[in-house]
Amino acid sequence: MSIPNHVAIEPVRIEEGQALVIAGMGGRFTQSTTHTIPELWQRFEPHIGRVAGQIGAYTYGVCCNAYGKGHFDYIAGVQVEDAEVLPADFQHVQLKPQRYAVFEHHGSVENLKATFQAIWNDWLPTSGERVAQAPEFERYGKDFDPFDRRSVMEIWLPLERRN
Template identity: 25%
Template structure:
């Protein structure tokens, strides 16, 4: 599992959010609702999509698949734009992240994430930081294709 510790600058995201749990995963519906609004968002930095998760501070200490979190579907913008139609702005604070490349189907990512939290993190010398987790889906992202690639960003601190 290749990883890289990087400093990520603050990001301004325009998107939509839903509260959900792993047992009641509504991520596909969130993206179906967001994608038709994509072309109306001004000041976009690029065409990369950002899937972001904001977990409660005790989410991983008391892990249960029914625990709830906020999931965002969005895109990075250079500055805040006029918002409409359920779109919101959120900032990802700057900080250290560990970055992983994931290749495969979203439905099969569970074991990959499990190895990050149960194997990589305990051996890394880092611990989780309480900031948003996010995935960047760029040019090599192909929805529901086994050759699809995305970058996973997990917030860490020494």
């Protein structure tokens, strides 16, 4: 992925996220293997709209189960009622109610890495916020086109609760 120079970023909003069950195709990745995540989405795409118990039209890319040395699980999925009736090759994650900073990424997924870098390297250190030990996720609307420069998707970064 080519990374454009600098992306200025601010959260669109701070949100109290609800509990969700996200199910779909998953895999384990590192920063050096994230370029293969689109292949996971290609495998999952035929299932969108056909998953038993699917709720809504959003799709989600969930980063969870972060392990030392930069390993993490990623699930390309949809929200479901429960995980009991899923195909055998599906994985799922339960998201608990959580406080999030929500950011918009404008454009194709080709520049998504620059948006993440701006969030982690520019916004977070100066925000006064701390990241919670919880999954972060991307949320895509039904009209999102990963190659369209006019597309918009959201990045939900989990934040520690304030006292």
